[in-house]
Amino acid sequence: MKLIIAVIHDEDSHRLTEGLNKAGFMATKLASTGGFLKTGNTTILIGVPKEKVDEVIEIIKKECKTNKQMSLLNPPVAGMPDGYLPYPIEVTVGGATVFVIDVDQYYKL
Amino acid sequence: MKLIIAVIHDEDSHRLTEGLNKAGFMATKLASTGGFLKTGNTTILIGVPKEKVDEVIEIIKKECKTNKQMSLLNPPVAGMPDGYLPYPIEVTVGGATVFVIDVDQYYKL
Amino acid sequence: MKLIIAVIHDEDSHRLTEGLNKAGFMATKLASTGGFLKTGNTTILIGVPKEKVDEVIEIIKKECKTNKQMSLLNPPVAGMPDGYLPYPIEVTVGGATVFVIDVDQYYKL
Ligand code: NI
Ligand code: NI
Ligand code: NI
Numbered sequence: 001m002k003l004i005i006a007v008i009h010d011e012d013s014h015r016l017t018e019g020l021n022k023a024g025f026m027a028t029k030l031a032s033t034g035g036f037l038k039t040g041n042t043t044i045l046i047g048v049p050k051e052k053v054d055e056v057i058e059i060i061k062k063e064c065k066t067n068k069q070m071s072l073l074n075p076p077v078a079g080m081p082d083g084y085l086p087y088p089i090e091v092t093v094g095g096a097t098v099f100v101i102d103v104d105q106y107y108k109l
Numbered sequence: 110m111k112l113i114i115a116v117i118h119d120e121d122s123h124r125l126t127e128g129l130n131k132a133g134f135m136a137t138k139l140a141s142t143g144g145f146l147k148t149g150n151t152t153i154l155i156g157v158p159k160e161k162v163d164e165v166i167e168i169i170k171k172e173c174k175t176n177k178q179m180s181l182l183n184p185p186v187a188g189m190p191d192g193y194l195p196y197p198i199e200v201t202v203g204g205a206t207v208f209v210i211d212v213d214q215y216y217k218l
Numbered sequence: 219m220k221l222i223i224a225v226i227h228d229e230d231s232h233r234l235t236e237g238l239n240k241a242g243f244m245a246t247k248l249a250s251t252g253g254f255l256k257t258g259n260t261t262i263l264i265g266v267p268k269e270k271v272d273e274v275i276e277i278i279k280k281e282c283k284t285n286k287q288m289s290l291l292n293p294p295v296a297g298m299p300d301g302y303l304p305y306p307i308e309v310t311v312g313g314a315t316v317f318v319i320d321v322d323q324y325y326k327l
Contacts, residue, residue, distance in 0.1 A: 105209035
């Protein structure tokens with residue numbers, strides 16, 4: 001048995017959970033913040049037999065794939081000088097950090 | 110040293126924490142959602158010497174024991190036809206998923 | 219690769235995260251409660267190469283060092299008899315419980 005701990009972006013959380021469930025895996029979500037993922041993130045726990053680890057990694061890779069998109073990270077705020085124009089900047093969304101850990105004993109009570 | 114990670118139902122969380130404290134174990138609760146436990150759940154971390162693992166598992170088994178009870182999972186909602194009657198259905202409450210993990214180094218700072 | 223799981227006091231959380239970031243480590247914070255730390259606490263996950271474990275432990279030790287300070291833990295509350303005087307008592311603040319765990323596989327997707 002292995003425990004997979006994945007730190008993912010909040011916005012991928014629902015899609016990943018659905019992808020895992022569809023493939024028969026159960027995930028527990030922990031609310032988390034900070035970390036290398038600058039925006040809100042979610043930490044997910046998935047317990048799987050070791051021969052299923054690769055399949056779960058593939059699902060995480062598919063559902064949380066890093067990609068770049070343009071975003072208005074600098075919208076005008078109160079007190080900005082007149083004539084300020086927000087401009088789009090490139091941000092990376094998605095991505096995941098995954099730890100696979102050996103489970104010494106596993107119980108379903 | 111072992112780290113016990115237990116995913117339990119919210120409603121067992123207070124009782125389990127008390128049971129663990131009474132036996133001299135300290136537990137850290139993490140807010141969690143989803144997972145194989147359909148209702149709200151809590152993830153609990155307990156660090157114990159390896160000869161105490163069985164005792165903690167017994168406490169979790171006792172305080173989070175799965176049992177079935179009748180519940181009105183289908184209460185009437187707005188827009189239901191007149192004459193709708195909710196009926197009781199059987200749901201499983203309690204239960205826990207437990208991972209016991211080897212701790213390589215342990216520090217109390 | 220090692221996964222460091224540290225349970226620390228809330229009030230040390232910001233300082234520790236900054237200390238870790240300054241040294242080039244990324245930390246993920248999980249909201250947590252209870253445990254051996256009586257006040258609010260935070261659980262932090264840090265993934266590091268094994269030769270960096272000692273450096274992280276030193277940072278945690280520095281930023282979350284247990285120390286005693288005087289505190290009014292018994293302020294007067296509504297309904298106290300007239301003439302009640304709060305008195306300072308010694309409380310321990312800071313401190314951390316740290317688990318270092320072997321990581322079997324590590325992915326940055
Ligand atoms: Ni990212
Ligand atoms: Ni259940
Ligand atoms: Ni303390």
